[in-house]
Amino acid sequence: MDEHYDVIVLGTGLKECIISGLLSVDGKKVLHMDRNGYYGGESASLNMNQLWEKSHGKEKKAPETLGSSRDYNVDLIPKFILSSGLLVKMLLHTDVTRYLDFKVVDGSYVYSSGKINKVPSTDTEALTSSLVGLLDKLPLRKFFIFVQNYEENNPATHDGLNLKITTMDALFKKYGLRENIVDFIGHALALYLDDSYLQQPAHDTIMRMKLYADSLARYSKSPYIYPLYGLGELPQAFARLSAIYGGTYMLNKPIENIVFDEEKKIIKVTSEGETVTCDKIVCDPSYFPNKVQKKGKIIRSICILNGPIPSADKKFESLQIIIPQKQVKRQSDMYVGVMSSAHCVCPKGKYIAIVSATVETNEPEKELAPAYALLGPIQEKFVYISDFIEPIADGTADNVFISKSYDATSHFETTCEDVMDMYKRITGKDLVLTVHPNILKQQEEAGNQEQEEQ
Amino acid sequence: MNNNNKIFQFKLVLLGEAAVGKSSLVLRFVRGHFLDYQESTIGAAFLAQTVCLNDTTVKFEIWDTAGQERYHTLAPMYYRGAQAAIVVYDIRSEDSFERAIKWVKELQRQGSPNIVIALAGNKLDLAAKRKVETAEAQQYAEENGLLFMETSAKTSQNVNELFVEIAKKLPKTPTTRPGSGRVAIAPIDNGNTGKKNKCCN
Numbered sequence: 141m142d143e144h145y146d147v148i149v150l151g152t153g154l155k156e157c158i159i160s161g162l163l164s165v166d167g168k169k170v171l172h173m174d175r176n177g178y179y180g181g182e183s184a185s186l187n188m189n190q191l192w193e194k195s196h197g198k199e200k201k202a203p204e205t206l207g208s209s210r211d212y213n214v215d216l217i218p219k220f221i222l223s224s225g226l227l228v229k230m231l232l233h234t235d236v237t238r239y240l241d242f243k244v245v246d247g248s249y250v251y252s253s254g255k256i257n258k259v260p261s262t263d264t265e266a267l268t269s270s271l272v273g274l275l276d277k278l279p280l281r282k283f284f285i286f287v288q289n290y291e292e293n294n295p296a297t298h299d300g301l302n303l304k305i306t307t308m309d310a311l312f313k314k315y316g317l318r319e320n321i322v323d324f325i326g327h328a329l330a331l332y333l334d335d336s337y338l339q340q341p342a343h344d345t346i347m348r349m350k351l352y353a354d355s356l357a358r359y360s361k362s363p364y365i366y367p368l369y370g371l372g373e374l375p376q377a378f379a380r381l382s383a384i385y386g387g388t389y390m391l392n393k394p395i396e397n398i399v400f401d402e403e404k405k406i407i408k409v410t411s412e413g414e415t416v417t418c419d420k421i422v423c424d425p426s427y428f429p430n431k432v433q434k435k436g437k438i439i440r441s442i443c444i445l446n447g448p449i450p451s452a453d454k455k456f457e458s459l460q461i462i463i464p465q466k467q468v469k470r471q472s473d474m475y476v477g478v479m480s481s482a483h484c485v486c487p488k489g490k491y492i493a494i495v496s497a498t499v500e501t502n503e504p505e506k507e508l509a510p511a512y513a514l515l516g517p518i519q520e521k522f523v524y525i526s527d528f529i530e531p532i533a534d535g536t537a538d539n540v541f542i543s544k545s546y547d548a549t550s551h552f553e554t555t556c557e558d559v560m561d562m563y564k565r566i567t568g569k570d571l572v573l574t575v576h577p578n579i580l581k582q583q584e585e586a587g588n589q590e591q592e593e594q
Numbered sequence: 595m596n597n598n599n600k601i602f603q604f605k606l607v608l609l610g611e612a613a614v615g616k617s618s619l620v621l622r623f624v625r626g627h628f629l630d631y632q633e634s635t636i637g638a639a640f641l642a643q644t645v646c647l648n649d650t651t652v653k654f655e656i657w658d659t660a661g662q663e664r665y666h667t668l669a670p671m672y673y674r675g676a677q678a679a680i681v682v683y684d685i686r687s688e689d690s691f692e693r694a695i696k697w698v699k700e701l702q703r704q705g706s707p708n709i710v711i712a713l714a715g716n717k718l719d720l721a722a723k724r725k726v727e728t729a730e731a732q733q734y735a736e737e738n739g740l741l742f743m744e745t746s747a748k749t750s751q752n753v754n755e756l757f758v759e760i761a762k763k764l765p766k767t768p769t770t771r772p773g774s775g776r777v778a779i780a781p782i783d784n785g786n787t788g789k790k791n792k793c794c795n
């Protein structure tokens with residue numbers, strides 16, 4: 141194996157696989173290894189035997205009433221894909237879309253006073269929704285129009301404000317929007333996890349609202365799509381991209397030693413007695429415990445149900461519920477994602493509800509009570525608490541580029557932002573997300589066909 | 595409506611040990627050529643080719659391994675949803691035949707329920723150095739409900755025939771893939787979502 145690589149990537153989580161793919165496409169010589177015998181690390185989707193073993197060990201088998209193990213593809217980190225978001229842009233940039241099949245998520249709900257309501261899917265719907273009180277309708281209408289017209293590079297649409305400086309809090313106040321509406325906008329439309337955005341420049345929140353509106357406009361039922369067979373397909377698809385462009389893949393490779401040769405400016409990585417060298421390492425935080433710091437905990441509870449959840453539309457085969465922080469006296473939101481056999485993640489008739497939240501107390505599972513109350517009877521439950529870990533340094537000094545762990549947000553925007561940021565630190569250049577020529581060609585052909593038919 | 599000249603699309607994957615000739619079989623079938631020193635072709639692990647039967651056209655969406663078989667790291671996503679698979683071995687290597695049998699078992703366990711599997715003993719032009727007897731492989735294939743052919747990507751012997759046999763055996767029903775309601779992922783930022791995007795070149 142005695143060889144030199146431009147980059148050695150450790151861990152096959154989604155972030156590592158996207159970066160591996162991008163670097164291979166750039167012509168870099170990449171070796172990608174994982175200590176596990178499967179792809180995906182934390183971003184894998186497990187079958188029932190794997191999931192059961194993770195919680196209960198090898199001795200006891202999963203009960204037969206759960207159905208066939210292989211029909212399950214359960215995400216360890218639940219998230220949905222915003223259909224106009226960064227992950228979709230990355231899929232289009234790399235043409236990795238062709239390896240995956242997606243379906244739209246049926247609906248999206250927001251929790252308010254112990255009940256759940258459908259998140260309005262148009263501005264008009266929002267204005268007539270029971271979520272909006274009579275007095276709030278006019279200011280909200282004005283605010284929606286402002287957001288719709290807002291263009292980053294056209295000051296005429298900026299209401300005379302500098303929105304890269306003015307905080308979102310100030311903008312809400314200017315429009316006279318009251319607390320419950322602010323909560324709804326910040327958490328159900330801009331999809332913020334907590335209220336720290338209020339003190340940030342308003343521009344970011346406006347762009348988030350636009351992203352939500354664009355995503356919703358694509359397939360109309362909800363702003364989210366989700367891959368058949370679970371999110372674990374994503375890292376595998378990007379790994380395939382990397383392999384096609386020459387990346388070498390090895391699984392089941394424990395890493396024994398990593399040595400920095402300051403003089404030659406190379407890094408020596410030893411696995412199973414064999415040593416390879418590289419210029420740079422890209423990895424998830426588990427490979428360098430001494431170069432990362434813990435920044436809180438996240439609880440994720442996977443619940444297997446025997447039917448659709450009673451609080452939502454029974455016809456929905458997939459949905460999301462946002463429980464905004466203030467509704468349940470918390471500092472950050474709680475999310476519930478519900479999936480079913482429609483997305484090939486469990487046997488027919490079963491539903492998987494995954495509750496996730498940032499841990500705020502010493503009794504994390506108790507915090508989930510309001511979410512559990514929405515689910516109806518739970519057949520089986522798998523609860524995991526994990527640390528949220530960040531690299532201490534940005535990697536430019538030691539050439540070790542470490543990803544952050546996956547946060548509690550319900551979508552992939554922060555995941556992709558980390559990837560783009562890492563890419564820039566690794567290569568020194570911005571990742572410009574274009575559309576792959578293959579896709580443009582397909583579109584053109586489809587367009588021509590349509591014209592011929594007319 | 596009858597099925598006259600209907601086009602059916604299928605995902606077909608290649609499996610088997612490294613260097614048995616998987617990529618060569620695909621290139622022979624799709625492009626009609628053969629290279630003695632087949633370098634793993636960068637950026638091209640996804641090819642399409644059609645087979646015309648009497649009244650239907652079968653379009654194969656062919657997935658090659660991208661070299662991920664070398665260290666046994668082919669992702670399950672690779673053969674997920676595949677309606678057809680060609681499991682290849684080199685007739686000069688017992689080991690590659692054993693490995694092919696392992697792949698057949700893996701497909702029967704994890705693959706789509708109605709997957710059509712073909713076993714291909716490749717490098718038939720080198721039959722002088724044969725280690726795997728035709729009868730042995732034939733019998734294994736029959737016992738396991740597989741199509742079987744000995745092929746040569748070099749001389750093209752039986753290559754088209756292999757794909758035609760697979761095309762014939764595939765069920766021609768309208769929805770052959772699970773999960774109706776799949777959506778196409780199309781570009782977003784052309785400024786006029788939904789409207790037709792006319793190019794002026």
Ligand SMILES: Nc1nc2c(ncn2[C@@H]2O[C@H](COP(=O)(O)OP(=O)(O)O)[C@@H](O)[C@H]2O)c(=O)[nH]1
Pocket residue numbers: 611612613614615616617618619629630631632633634716717718719720745746747748749
């Ligand atoms: N003589 C002969 N050589 C072949 C045949 N098929 C492939 N090869 C050679 O075997 C080597 C490996 O082929 P390749 O298609 O890359 O195998 P893969 O790793 O299974 O994709 C190359 O040198 C090919 O030229 C064949 O039918 N006859």
Ligand SMILES: [Mg+2]
Pocket residue numbers: 616617618634658659660661
């Ligand atoms: Mg090959």
